[in-house]
Amino acid sequence: DAGVTQSPTHLIKTRGQHVTLRCSPISGHKSVSWYQQVLGQGPQFIFQYYEKEERGRGNFPDRFSARQFPNYSSELNVNALLLGDSALYLCASSFKAQRGANTGELFFGEGSRLTVL
Amino acid sequence: KQEVTQIPAALSVPEGENLVLNCSFTDSAIYNLQWFRQDPGKGLTSLLLIQSSQREQTSGRLNASLDKSSGRSTLYIAASQPGDSATYLCAVSSSQGGKLIFGQGTELSVKP
Numbered sequence: 747d748a749g750v751t752q753s754p755t756h757l758i759k760t761r762g763q764h765v766t767l768r769c770s771p772i773s774g775h776k777s778v779s780w781y782q783q784v785l786g787q788g789p790q791f792i793f794q795y796y797e798k799e800e801r802g803r804g805n806f807p808d809r810f811s812a813r814q815f816p817n818y819s820s821e822l823n824v825n826a827l828l829l830g831d832s833a834l835y836l837c838a839s840s841f842k843a844q845r846g847a848n849t850g851e852l853f854f855g856e857g858s859r860l861t862v863l
Numbered sequence: 864k865q866e867v868t869q870i871p872a873a874l875s876v877p878e879g880e881n882l883v884l885n886c887s888f889t890d891s892a893i894y895n896l897q898w899f900r901q902d903p904g905k906g907l908t909s910l911l912l913i914q915s916s917q918r919e920q921t922s923g924r925l926n927a928s929l930d931k932s933s934g935r936s937t938l939y940i941a942a943s944q945p946g947d948s949a950t951y952l953c954a955v956s957s958s959q960g961g962k963l964i965f966g967q968g969t970e971l972s973v974k975p
Binding site: 750752779787791794801802804834836838850851852853854855856857 | 912952956
């Protein structure tokens, strides 16, 4: 079975540009979340989406936005790129049960490496 | 505000050693705790997940323990191998499938 897939794997942008990153969750997973990992640091939470609705947002500026589509894939958009946005952007999916207990285990993709010049 | 700390930041050991990686968190109201492995420039691979009601989980040469009351978890790696060289991250969640709060990781190097 395919894991979480992300595209593109690497990209280079210049300051002020816009970027769109894409994520396809594991089949059957309806929850998708996005994380930013700067070199040498642990990942930082950006967004969580479940059933196409935003369920959580981290401490990131409004230049960051995301959405989830009917097939549960997701996009992360970043406007007006800054040098400090250079990072590995990670997408994770999980199976979120409506009722009852669930492990809540998150599975991550390989990430999209963004370099802003 | 939940904070996660991992000690040590880096560790170098000879092949064959048993080793322990430490993770501490400030708020004991967690839903679960996950340990991940990250190879350079790659994504995160889930190693073990411990629910808040559990004390430990085992997978092969890996054993993770959880002490919620003291806000600590340890990852024990038995008989380390050069292929175990990677960064190990722990993360806690306060809800099912909710956001993870990560530590900064422990960079492990196992020398042949």
